[in-house]
Amino acid sequence: MNVESLVLVEEDTDAQRLCVTWPKVAHLFPDHEDRYEQWASISGVFEDDIRRLEPMLFGNDFLGPEGMVDPQLLGFVRARLRKMLPKVNQT
Numbered sequence: 001m002n003v004e005s006l007v008l009v010e011e012d013t014d015a016q017r018l019c020v021t022w023p024k025v026a027h028l029f030p031d032h033e034d035r036y037e038q039w040a041s042i043s044g045v046f047e048d049d050i051r052r053l054e055p056m057l058f059g060n061d062f063l064g065p066e067g068m069v070d071p072q073l074l075g076f077v078r079a080r081l082r083k084m085l086p087k088v089n090q091t
Contacts, residue, residue: 005060006076015053015062016077017043022057023067 009015021043028035036047043050057063062070 005062006073008056008060009062009073009077012053014043014045014049015057016080017045018050018053018057019062019069019073019077022063022069026063026065026067 009019018039021039024042025035025039028038032038036050039045039050040047045053062073064070
């Protein structure tokens, strides 16, 4: 994956959710009838949005067979999530 392609998911939380949850549903693709319904249930992303984002995620090698998620993208998403989570006061 090249760094320039990160722009495609940088501000798209639905795409980020799909990437994080892909390993949980990869075994359903390509021929499981309710694969989009299952992915929507796990990710919290609407089925129509999954159908719209799926070609981009696979076309840019963000996601691959057998639950593979590009490690650079996964690191990026994790870093963004850390910034979004509230700081916990550890006393």
